[in-house]
Amino acid sequence: xxxxxxxxxxxxxxxxxxxxxxxxxxxxxxxxxxxxxxxxxxxxxxxxxxxxxxxxxxxxxxxxxxxxxxxxxxxxxxxxxxxxxxxxxxxxxxxxxxxxxxxxxxxxxxxxxxxxxxxxxxxxxxxxxxxxxxxxxxxxxxxxxxxxxxxxxxxxxxxxxxxxxxxxxxxxxxxxxxxxxxxxxxxxxxxxxxxxxxxxxxxxxxxxxxxxxxxxxxxxxxxxxxxxxxxxxxxxxxxxxxxxxxxxxxxxxxxxxxxxxxxxxxxxxxxxxxxxxxxxxxxxxxxxxxxxxxxxxxxxxxxxxxxxxxxxxxxxxxxxxxxxxxxxxxxxxxxxxxxxxxxxxxxxxxxxxxxxxxxxxxxxxxxxxxxxxxxxxxxxxxxxxxxxxxxxxxxxxxxxxxxxxxxxxxxxxxxxxxxxxxxxxxxxxxxxxxxxxxxxxxxxxxxxxxxxxxxxxxxxxxxxxxxxxxxxxxxxxxxxxxxxxxxx
Numbered sequence: 103x104x105x106x107x108x109x110x111x112x113x114x115x116x117x118x119x120x121x122x123x124x125x126x127x128x129x130x131x132x133x134x135x136x137x138x139x140x141x142x143x144x145x146x147x148x149x150x151x152x153x154x155x156x157x158x159x160x161x162x163x164x165x166x167x168x169x170x171x172x173x174x175x176x177x178x179x180x181x182x183x184x185x186x187x188x189x190x191x192x193x194x195x196x197x198x199x200x201x202x203x204x205x206x207x208x209x210x211x212x213x214x215x216x217x218x219x220x221x222x223x224x225x226x227x228x229x230x231x232x233x234x235x236x237x238x239x240x241x242x243x244x245x246x247x248x249x250x251x252x253x254x255x256x257x258x259x260x261x262x263x264x265x266x267x268x269x270x271x272x273x274x275x276x277x278x279x280x281x282x283x284x285x286x287x288x289x290x291x292x293x294x295x296x297x298x299x300x301x302x303x304x305x306x307x308x309x310x311x312x313x314x315x316x317x318x319x320x321x322x323x324x325x326x327x328x329x330x331x332x333x334x335x336x337x338x339x340x341x342x343x344x345x346x347x348x349x350x351x352x353x354x355x356x357x358x359x360x361x362x363x364x365x366x367x368x369x370x371x372x373x374x375x376x377x378x379x380x381x382x383x384x385x386x387x388x389x390x391x392x393x394x395x396x397x398x399x400x401x402x403x404x405x406x407x408x409x410x411x412x413x414x415x416x417x418x419x420x421x422x423x424x425x426x427x428x429x430x431x432x433x434x435x436x437x438x439x440x441x442x443x444x445x446x447x448x449x450x451x452x453x454x455x456x457x458x459x460x461x462x463x464x465x466x467x468x469x470x471x472x473x474x475x476x477x478x479x480x481x482x483x484x485x486x487x488x489x490x491x492x493x494x495x496x497x498x499x500x501x502x503x504x505x506x507x508x509x510x511x512x513x514x515x516x517x518x519x520x521x522x523x524x525x526x527x528x529x530x531x532x533x534x535x536x537x538x539x540x541x542x543x544x545x546x547x548x549x550x551x552x553x554x555x556x557x558x559x560x561x562x563x564x565x566x567x568x569x570x571x572x573x574x575x576x577x578x579x580x581x582x583x584x585x586x587x588x589x590x
Contacts, residue, residue: 129469134468141466142464142466142468143468143475143477144477145325145466147201149462150457153181153206155361157203158178158181161177161212162177164217166221167217173377177450177451179373180449182373183482185201185202185454186478188441190475190482192456193473194474195431196435196471198420198431200416200474202456205454211400211401219389220384220388220389223450227385228385232453233441233447235402237444239406240433248568249428251566258418259517259531259532261510262511263415264458264461264510267458267536267539267541269504270536275359275496276301277301277305279292304497305497308328312328312501316505324466331497332495332498335498344356344362346362359497363494365493366490369489378448380450396586403542403576403579405453407542408542409456411545415458419506439456462505526551527547530547534546546580553565
């Protein structure tokens with residue numbers, strides 16, 4: 103897929119906007135239509151809707167030092183609220199089709215590591231501080247300077263790596279790839295080496311159907327695939343009553359991994375927003391300034407580079423990036439992304455950031471912030487229809503992720519692999535992302551390798567001084583465990 107410069111001013115032969123609405127979102131200028139943007143926004147929501155269920159599962163599982171946990175209904179409500187508000191805000195400010203929701207890496211870090219040391223309000227206070235730091239870095243231009251210091255080869259590698267990452271997420275969510283429980287191999291195909299569960303077979307069906315529709319360039323192909331897969335899943339569940347994979351202490355290997363595709367008894371529920379504003383900054387007193395700062399450092403690094411990598415990949419996929427990898431209103435995008443972290447902390451839904459599942463809507467044709475408005479409004483509506491959102495099984499949504507991952511892989515053709523000092527950092531960035539389940543880890547491995555290998559290959563003068571600083575920061579990031587241990 104070719105990339106077209108889009109940050110330049112419109113040429114005299116550019117299509118004239120049809121009205122003020124069209125002019126504001128640049129719909130015609132970017133070769134899109136209102137119908138395409140609506141479809142793209144809906145597809146992105148469907149691909150992301152699982153976060154309204156998954157985020158509460160992750161956050162409510164964490165018990166803090168005061169022996170308290172977050173309520174599932176409350177987290178579900180604030181997850182949908184924050185995702186909706188931030189997605190709409192980002193669409194209006196930047197006019198880009200990048201939707202927001204609670205970042206999976208950070209919410210897991212909070213539930214597993216942070217609340218073992220502090221309370222939940224204190225943990226969310228750290229998330230707010232993390233967001234304020236990111237906003238400051240973006241507003242002062244430092245975040246943009248770091249973005250510009252990254253060579254185009256690494257920006258392309260980030261796009262490809264994210265493609266592999268979201269495809270891998272799709273395979274795992276669908277049960278197509280599973281942990282074996284053994285040291286070698288650590289992962290395998292399906293259950294005992296076979297694709298033998300009905301939910302995984304429905305994933306395969308949805309993937310093949312969607313792939314055929316996309317290959318035949320059918321408008322709304324991804325959306326048609328998702329809707330068809332969901333309908334089939336509902337029918338199958340009604341006939342065979344497969345049930346969930348986890349039901350209390352009982353495990354059903356052939357069950358649905360997250361949400362069971364069945365019509366709920368009640369479609370509407372009033373959202374409980376009691377967690378909004380439930381934050382505290384007492385962590386510095388509870389665990390000490392140095393220990394609290396290490397937690398903030400980890401949050402900032404993860405948030406900062408996950409978002410940078412995701413926006414780089416999505417802008418390339420949407421053909422909104424120029425030859426340097428820059429995209430329209432980049433400074434505003436970086437500032438609003440930091441605001442998402444602040445908003446997530448204030449609502450106890452965890453840091454909200456750009457979601458890689460936005461690629462599903464982009465694959466459907468979304469090119470403007472109007473798609474974001476559609477996605478955001480659907481999230482706000484989902485606050486009142488949380489039971490209905492759970493109808494779409496993770497296995498069906500996973501098919502869209504694999505399709506988009508394949509589309510993003512096409513960017514690899516623009517990377518010159520003839521120079522091994524380029525090949526190795528690119529290879530590490532691309533492979534470490536899916537293998538460690540972290541965009542930030544892949545970016546860090548690529549940055550460090552780029553600085554070390556290129557400089558020792560006689561190309562030190564070509565490396566931006568800022569990239570040296572960032573690489574050094576990633577060394578600290580990777581060594582944060584021993585550092586935290588030394589700090590007690």
